[in-house]
Amino acid sequence: MRKNILTLITVFCLSNLVSYAQLFSSKKSINTSTGDYPSVIESGHLNNDSHVDIVIGTTYGGTIEWYKNDGNQSFSMQTLITSTLTGILGLAIADLDNDNDNDIVAASYFSGKLVWFENDGNGNFSSEKVIATGISEAGTVKVGKIDNNNTIDVVVAAGASGQVLWFSNNGNGTFSGSNLVVGFRDTRNVELYENQLSSTGTPTFLRSANGSISSNNSDLNEVSFADVDNDKKLDIIKVNKTTMASWYKKEANGSFTEHNFTTSYNYPATAKVADYDNDSFNDVIIGFANGTTVDALAMYDNSNFETLIDNTQDDINQFTVNDFDGDGDLDVASISQKQNDLNWFENLKFSATLGLKEITPIRRKIYPNPTREHLVVDGKFTKPYKASIYNILDKEVMQINVSNSIEKIEVASLKSGVYLLYLEDDKTYFKFVKL
Template sequence: MNYTIGEYPTAVQVGDIDRDGILDVAVACEAGVLSILIGYGGGLFKHVVNYNSASSGLTFIIAADIDSDTDLDIVAASAAGSNIQIFYGNGNGTFQNAFIVYTIPQPSYIYNMISGYFNNDTLLDFAVVSSNTSNQSVAVFLGATGGNLTIPPVYYSTRPSVSSRSICAADVDRDGHVDLVVANYDLNTLSIFKGDGRGVFQTTANTVTLGSAQGPNSIVTADFNGDNIPDLAVSFQTSQSVMMLLGNGGGSFTSKSIVPTNAISSSSPRYLYAADLNHDGRPDITLGDFGANRVGIFLTQCLATTTSMTTGISY
């Protein structure tokens, strides 16, 4: 079954938007449209509703109840406009008009956005990563009452990198506080900003070098080997590979497995997601390939002392 949505879809979120107990789908489209597919059940959808964004170039969306009214809202990042937008949900499958919350100073290009509870309250916080020639690669927006975000955000720099591409959040040093991990495409490094539990992160990041792999452009976190310590998986666009890094518990990592993505006809690995796809209790990895128009699946074969990934299956 095919459904017509906005042009150039870039990101997808799933949730019960109309509160009928059936999952719906939200799609960000680079042409400046948010497409909402209302679920009918059985994998089918009743209809598609398109909402114009406040600017073109939507690259990432997060579906969450940010105003505490039990209805799902959509927080969107626009690469072209270098801004953050909010579509407040009405709870019946419809949304209010988008409005721009904040515009990150140019020149910048937003690549990724995550949400989490960075300061241990009940309000959802957001972190945005962008390529930026100033010292504003990472912008942290703490949640505020009424569905608002703290403006302006607090900026953190990944300098000398000017091409940070992806971000994830995890307590990598196991001190009970959320940390931020950023992938730097141009330097082949990761920047780790340790959090203090109050929504503040260290201004000077710890650096993790990634060896000979080139062009890290997506990063996800999960406990791949079952030792209750956050691990990382990183995709590399230039060297066309996926690397797994096992956490040591103090904020450092050990590279354990590098799998070439060209085994699944991959030419431009772009986005990683971690989930237990085969129900064996271990998180697996899915990879979206921009160049080959494919999705790759890597099944994790992990124990506490050994870690590996299958060579991949493509669809």
């Protein structure tokens, strides 16, 4: 059995080596005629199926468009959520009214308002519900739990007043007046402000003692948090269009050390950190916006080793990352701003390179696959059975004694990756993906 497993593993690994540079597919078009000047994109579950959908907002078209994922690598544009909200520069997906479905929140730069659209659970959205008006040059929107009432609050940047504001959600989709996080007044600095809720019981924000991260940023496009160096601690990622993308590691003394991403391309616009190649180490994908039709979308393996994904789009100011085809790896969907295009790129790590359907189980099947926590072997057993799990290096990582066919095999402790489950009595093997 170990010889058979090793043979399979060898095939998988050789295939992986051949296609590593082709981790992502070529561009797959979703819509070549979105509303004018798409500026923001998000992904999440918007109807009552298990497939991840896409929503975009446009600057001059005034549209919020959502695209239903049918689970077979096809997206269809649904009824417009709105066609009258011009200058949409902020967009987020979250359950704002605690009814177990995702709603949409958006900010309008031109009309200066922050609004949300209620979802009925089937992808049908209400007309706009106003959170606040008078937010001159409303831009980036973020959602999360800020105060202590266990509901999703909303944050928005107000460009003209130089402020970051947050609004407390009472749980049913109504919000407090604005609360000030910080007034920045075009300092061109990256600064860290900490929520004092845990220490004072009040959600107020104070500038960190070592809060000055970066200064003199002439064209700051994006700032975010992620674990770039895989030390289980959040780093700060900065994207400055006229210079470069950088990340900042917090040292033991509280100071921050700058590290630059070495790229072959100009005008970085946006960056997202995730484990794209499923090797348990985070990578970075950067979208560029050079004002040409050959702007790059590039991946940096473990923050190094640049690999071009695509160079056929014009101004990639935003993209979203999710498992759109349900095969256990992270795909990318992007907006090409000046082409009015919405595209996606399939991650081939599992679907092509390792092929989840290549190995057909004998007499039995396992579910769910991919999985995060457990497996169930479907089929009748006349007696308790033994099972083993092997990683892709042919190393046995787990032995299990299973009493009956409905007992769950707990796999939550395994690292993310591809494994083989071997049933010793049946001499049957199954490939599964641990998320």
